[in-house]
Amino acid sequence: MRRLRIRWTVLLTLLGVIAAAGGVAVSAEEALDSFGHGELQPSSFADLLGPITEGGRTGWDCAPERAARAAAARAAELPADSR
Amino acid sequence: MRFGALLGALCLWLGPAAAALAQSYPAATEPPHTTDVSRLRALAVEREVHERFARGLKAEASSDWAAAIPEFERIIALDPPEPKGSTARYDLAIARARSGDYGAARLLLEAALERDPGFRAAAANLVTVDVLAGDLAAARTAADRFTELAPASARARYERGIIALRAGDLSTARDDFRALISGDPAYAVAHYDLAIVEIRSERFDTAETELESALAIDPTYARARFALGTVYVRIGRRTEARAAFDRAARDASDITLRSVALDLRDRL
Numbered sequence: 001m002r003r004l005r006i007r008w009t010v011l012l013t014l015l016g017v018i019a020a021a022g023g024v025a026v027s028a029e030e031a032l033d034s035f036g037h038g039e040l041q042p043s044s045f046a047d048l049l050g051p052i053t054e055g056g057r058t059g060w061d062c063a064p065e066r067a068a069r070a071a072a073a074r075a076a077e078l079p080a081d082s083r
Numbered sequence: 084m085r086f087g088a089l090l091g092a093l094c095l096w097l098g099p100a101a102a103a104l105a106q107s108y109p110a111a112t113e114p115p116h117t118t119d120v121s122r123l124r125a126l127a128v129e130r131e132v133h134e135r136f137a138r139g140l141k142a143e144a145s146s147d148w149a150a151a152i153p154e155f156e157r158i159i160a161l162d163p164p165e166p167k168g169s170t171a172r173y174d175l176a177i178a179r180a181r182s183g184d185y186g187a188a189r190l191l192l193e194a195a196l197e198r199d200p201g202f203r204a205a206a207a208n209l210v211t212v213d214v215l216a217g218d219l220a221a222a223r224t225a226a227d228r229f230t231e232l233a234p235a236s237a238r239a240r241y242e243r244g245i246i247a248l249r250a251g252d253l254s255t256a257r258d259d260f261r262a263l264i265s266g267d268p269a270y271a272v273a274h275y276d277l278a279i280v281e282i283r284s285e286r287f288d289t290a291e292t293e294l295e296s297a298l299a300i301d302p303t304y305a306r307a308r309f310a311l312g313t314v315y316v317r318i319g320r321r322t323e324a325r326a327a328f329d330r331a332a333r334d335a336s337d338i339t340l341r342s343v344a345l346d347l348r349d350r351l
Contacts, residue, residue, distance in 0.1 A: 040310055042248045042279055043272050045214045046238060048181075049204050051143045051174045054136035057166040057202075068203035069233050073263060073270035076237040080272065 044079045132163045139174060151178040166202075169195040173205050176212070185216035203233050210242045222246050230259075237266055241273070248280060256280045271300040275307045278314075287314050305335035309344050316351070325351040 049064035056062030070076040115126050139154030155175035162168060176191035192209040195202055206229040213222035226243035233239050244259030260277035263270065274297035281290035291314050297307040312327030328348035335341040 040279055040282060040313060042245050042276050045245055046207075046211060046242055048177055048208050048211050051140055051177055052170050052204065053140060054133060054167060054170065057170055062204075064204035064207075068207040068229075068238055069236050071235045071237055071266040073237045073241065073267040073273065076241070078238060078241050078270070078272065 046076075046078050049077060128161050128163070132158050132161055132167060136167075136171070136174075139171075139178075143174065143178060146181070148178040148182045151175075152182070165199055169198040169202055169205065172198070173202070173208070176205075176208060180208075180212050180215060185212050188212045189216070189221075201232070203229070203236065206232050207236075207238055207242070210246075214242075214246070219246060219250055223250065235266065237263055237270075240266075244273075244276060248276060248283075251283075253280050253284055257284075268296075269300055271297040271304055271307070274300070275304065275310065278307070278310055282310065282314060282317075285317075287318050290314050291318075303334045305331045305337070305340060305344075308334060309340060312344070312347065316347075321351050 049067055052062050052064055057065060067075065067077040115123055117123060135154045135158050139151045139158070142148070142151035142154065152175065155171050155178065158171040159168070159175065163171070172191045172195040176188040176195070179185075179191060180188035189209065189212050192205050192212060195205040196209070199205075206225070210222055210225040210229055213219075213225050223243070223246050226239065226246050229236070230239040230243050240259040240263040244256045244263065247253075247255040247259065257277065257280045260273050260280065263273040264277065267273070274293045278290040278293035278297065281287070281293060291311065294307050294311040294314065297304055298311065301307075308327050308331040312324045312331060315321070315324035315327055325348050328344045328351070332341045332344035332348065335344060
């Protein structure tokens with residue numbers, strides 16, 4: 001009789017622990033659903049390219065044209081919002 | 084003694100030369116070796132265009148948009164040949180956009196592209212102007228046009244990728260960010276944005292790989308670290324998620340991101 005009571009106590013304690021863990025898990029998931037996605041936004045848009053001088057586009061050799069056609073991101077005046 | 088004499092002679096020789104230089108003007112236009120009235124008028128217009136470009140650009144350099152606008156408007160009224168006509172419209176569009184008149188800026192950039200369909204900087208700024216105006220549908224059309232004009236352009240791919248991602252067009256966004264990464268694998272932001280596409284597509288393994296790439300390039304990239312934490316939560320790796328949110332909170336300069344990261348860390 002006593003042994004049976006101990007078994008039931010252990011079983012109920014285990015169930016309690018599992019239920020508590022599940023509760024924590026749900027709360028973290030819910031937190032992500034409620035405000036986590038707001039922080040998972042895409043990066044910001046690029047800013048305007050700068051002005052061009054009177055003779056700047058002769059031969060397309062000016063900074064904004066070079067930025068507009070650059071294949072490398074670091075030469076394209078793109079955002080670096082890493083923080 | 085000999086050196087002093089040499090220096091004195093040099094000063095005597097340089098003195099008149101320096102005075103002559105101070106009185107000379109830059110040769111902006113050819114001297115008018117003509118008495119023909121129409122030719123003289125054309126040269127005068129050319130000179131005015133030159134001077135107004137200089138004044139307009141100087142005003143833009145100091146963010147004095149109100150002073151820049153009439154200079155470029157006058158150049159447009161003088162109707163110089165290409166590429167000056169489209170360049171003046173482009174420069175005026177910048178002043179208009181910086182003044183908040185996005186509608187006028189858009190029309191000017193359209194006119195610049197009509198005059199010179201290969202003007203890629205104008206195509207790029209048209210996208211940005213539509214974004215600033217909050218018109219994402221028009222921005223997408225402009226971004227498609229820019230990408231068509233410059234398929235290898237990192238900026239074209241980036242802008243269209245961000246617009247597509249915000250509009251929920253995950254397929255286009257994925258293609259653009261992949262193209263951007265293949266052109267410049269060291270650009271951490273592209274890895275982050277591709278990861279956002281994959282998270283929204285519930286492809287968490289790929290998202291994890293991209294975020295790890297972003298963090299290998301920049302270990303203090305707080306937004307990427309935060310996103311990695313959310314991926315870990317989704318795939319049930321809570322210990323790693325907790326560590327990621329903790330590190331994101333420490334690296335973040337954005338107060339909102341920091342507080343959300345701390346909150347999520349404490350819930351795990």
